[in-house]
Amino acid sequence: MKRISVLFLSFLLIVTSLIVLPGCNKDRVVLNVFNWGQYINPDLLTKFEKETGIKVNLELFETNEHMLAKLEAGGTAYDVVFPSDYVIEEMIQKDMLYKIDFNNIPNFKYIGDRFKNLNYDPTNEYSVPYFWGTLGIIYNSEMVDEEVDSWDILWDEKYAGKILMLDSMRDTIGVALKRLGYSVNETDPSKLEEAKNLLIQQRPLINGYYVDEITDMMINGDAALALNWSGAAMDIYWEGAEHIKFAVPEEGANLWFDCMVIPKTSRHKAEAEKFINFMLDPENAYLNSEYVGYASPVTSVFERLMEENPEIADMDAYNPSEEVLDKCEVFIDLGDKRPLYNQIWTEIKVE
Amino acid sequence: MVKFLKRFYLCLIFIFLYAPILVLIVYSFNESKSRGHWGGFTLKWYGELFRDRDIIKALYYTFLVALLSSIISTIIGTFSAIGIHNMGLFGKNFALNINYLPVLNPDIVTGVALMTLFISVNMRLGFLTMLISHTVFNIPYVILSVLPKLKQMNKHMTEAALDLGATPAYALRKVVIPEIMPGVITGALIAFTLSIDDFVISFFNTGSGVTNLSILVYSMAKRGVKPSINALTTLMLITVVILLLLINKRTTKGDELLP
Numbered sequence: 001m002k003r004i005s006v007l008f009l010s011f012l013l014i015v016t017s018l019i020v021l022p023g024c025n026k027d028r029v030v031l032n033v034f035n036w037g038q039y040i041n042p043d044l045l046t047k048f049e050k051e052t053g054i055k056v057n058l059e060l061f062e063t064n065e066h067m068l069a070k071l072e073a074g075g076t077a078y079d080v081v082f083p084s085d086y087v088i089e090e091m092i093q094k095d096m097l098y099k100i101d102f103n104n105i106p107n108f109k110y111i112g113d114r115f116k117n118l119n120y121d122p123t124n125e126y127s128v129p130y131f132w133g134t135l136g137i138i139y140n141s142e143m144v145d146e147e148v149d150s151w152d153i154l155w156d157e158k159y160a161g162k163i164l165m166l167d168s169m170r171d172t173i174g175v176a177l178k179r180l181g182y183s184v185n186e187t188d189p190s191k192l193e194e195a196k197n198l199l200i201q202q203r204p205l206i207n208g209y210y211v212d213e214i215t216d217m218m219i220n221g222d223a224a225l226a227l228n229w230s231g232a233a234m235d236i237y238w239e240g241a242e243h244i245k246f247a248v249p250e251e252g253a254n255l256w257f258d259c260m261v262i263p264k265t266s267r268h269k270a271e272a273e274k275f276i277n278f279m280l281d282p283e284n285a286y287l288n289s290e291y292v293g294y295a296s297p298v299t300s301v302f303e304r305l306m307e308e309n310p311e312i313a314d315m316d317a318y319n320p321s322e323e324v325l326d327k328c329e330v331f332i333d334l335g336d337k338r339p340l341y342n343q344i345w346t347e348i349k350v351e
Numbered sequence: 352m353v354k355f356l357k358r359f360y361l362c363l364i365f366i367f368l369y370a371p372i373l374v375l376i377v378y379s380f381n382e383s384k385s386r387g388h389w390g391g392f393t394l395k396w397y398g399e400l401f402r403d404r405d406i407i408k409a410l411y412y413t414f415l416v417a418l419l420s421s422i423i424s425t426i427i428g429t430f431s432a433i434g435i436h437n438m439g440l441f442g443k444n445f446a447l448n449i450n451y452l453p454v455l456n457p458d459i460v461t462g463v464a465l466m467t468l469f470i471s472v473n474m475r476l477g478f479l480t481m482l483i484s485h486t487v488f489n490i491p492y493v494i495l496s497v498l499p500k501l502k503q504m505n506k507h508m509t510e511a512a513l514d515l516g517a518t519p520a521y522a523l524r525k526v527v528i529p530e531i532m533p534g535v536i537t538g539a540l541i542a543f544t545l546s547i548d549d550f551v552i553s554f555f556n557t558g559s560g561v562t563n564l565s566i567l568v569y570s571m572a573k574r575g576v577k578p579s580i581n582a583l584t585t586l587m588l589i590t591v592v593i594l595l596l597l598i599n600k601r602t603t604k605g606d607e608l609l610p
Contacts, residue, residue, distance in 0.1 A: 032560060037570030038577060042404055057560025058405065060570035066554065073463075075470035076558045215575065219388050235575065239384055292574075 029271050030055045034078045041291035048278050054271050078265050079272040085257045088127050089120040089333040097126045098262045104273035107280035115297035118330050127259040128276050131294040133230035134255055135171055136248040143224035148247040151179040160205045164226035167209035169345045178251045184329045187337040196344045200351045218244050233317040234293050246317040252327025379581035396582040413563040420485035421542035428493025429535050436501040450491045462552035476558030484556040485546045493538035500534030
């Protein structure tokens with residue numbers, strides 16, 4: 001009996017110490033950061049802690065929707081969150097975000113003008129861009145001889161069975177809309193009907209709708225063309241598969257952003273702003289972009305990466321031309337038109 | 352011929368069960384980040400694994416929560432099982448049905464329900480809430496694995512012990528618990544595995560920077576799962592195999608020793 005009670009007591013001691021101890025150093029500010037997995041250079045967190053004495057707790061989420069569900073429920077104290085463009089719009093509408101005090105973020109000046117005042121946050125009061133990219137076509141240059149400059153190639157019968165589409169509603173319908181010359185944010189039912197017919201017509205030509213598998217299938221040569229985000233194209237490039245190329249068609253595409261915001265659950269707004277400012281510092285943004293492999297909105301990062309890897313200047317994944325970028329659009333929240341998209345998407349997929 | 356077919360069938364089953372794990376182990380030595388493409392032999396993912404503070408932290412929390420929640424739920428579950436076993440017919444059915452409920456409930460419902468509860472009592476989400484929620488969903492499994500052992504036990508044994516002068520507590524310790532020990536250990540092991548495995552309930556009930564391995568792996572969906580995770584799985588697998596071998600050796604040495 002004695003042994004059991006000793007065991008039990010020591011067990012209790014461990015549990016209580018685990019629960020109580022973290023609360024002891026209350027004088028040190030702890031910043032709760034909620035980010036996607038592998039989406040920040042861990043060395044930067046250490047550097048931030050050293051420079052400011054603020055401790056960073058990194059927590060991870062998998063999708064925007066999961067993140068939103070958790071944030072809305074309450075009970076958490078996140079200080080900096082990294083949502084995507086259309087989600088920011090929704091969060092602003094739901095009054096979930098603090099206005100950022102840009103006086104505390106002097107490094108905001110390093111961000112390219114193209115990445116300010118975008119339509120999900122038109123007055124740029126709530127969000128600071130973190131990474132950005134486009135949607136385009138990944139292709140295997142050993143299987144595709146011609147130049148890839150139009151969405152039409154995804155409807156070309158020459159490549160029947162060798163085309164991969166993205167299993168992502170907004171992106172895939174958006175491509176059909178762009179090919180027809182409409183906006184990716186179109187809500188007119190008759191125009192959406194046209195887009196639907198275009199995608200149904202494409203069904204016999206494609207291998208299927210995928211997301212994660214696309215990268216591997218392209219590297220293995222299982223397909224010639226795939227619709228995908230520029231981020232995936234950069235992953236393939238840094239992986240060393242040089243025959244896989246990426247192009248943003250001339251009709252334009254979707255432009256995506258992942259941003260930093262301060263949710264109203266934050267208890268340390270000033271420190272959160274310090275953190276955002278830290279991430280925008282050209283040196284830090286460079287280290288981060290190099291680690292993650294995505295394009296940073298900080299202009300100098302891009303210039304420095306181009307100096308070190310001159311070849312990426314010609315890559316659409318990193319440096320799409322101004323003309324193409326001008327035709328690209330950012331998704332806006334569909335609001336009450338979302339069921340219409342859902343219905344069209346279902347009809348395409350059951351076809 | 353029949354013998355050959357039997358063996359062949361057995362082989363097939365083993366291949367189905369273990370081929371995925373084998374592939375994963377092989378790819379933990381792959382130079383290239385992509386699956387399905389061999390870029391040469393390397394140990395760099397193992398090196399990266401130990402330098403990655405997120406993975407190490409997640410590993411620490413995973414095992415801490417699994418260990419604590421399996422111990423707590425085994426203690427609570429075993430005593431509940433003994434109580435349920437001694438109930439009247441109506442009470443027993445009632446308790447068992449309530450016990451089945453969390454088992455049959457989808458994880459997402461349990462997870463969100465627990466989260467709502469924690470928030471409504473103003474508990475800050477973090478390590479403690481994750482530990483409590485894991486303990487909660489583990490308890491029914493422990494009860495379910497202990498109950499059959501109690502049914503198998505000869506009930507006259509406890510009575511005999513009491514007749515011979517043992518106090519109820521003494522009889523519990525010296526007669527009942529040793530008899531049901533295999534069930535208790537099975538329950539603890541199931542609880543431990545379920546806790547390591549769980550994503551949905553953990554995700555909704557954690558906070559303050561506490562992340563376990565399954566949340567870490569799921570969160571990598573955006574960027575593709577890092578091969579360091581393959582390396583980690585390989586190491587965990589090797590540890591488990593060594594542990595099993597040690598346990599087997601011990602049990603075959605002294606037959607009277609329970610698993």
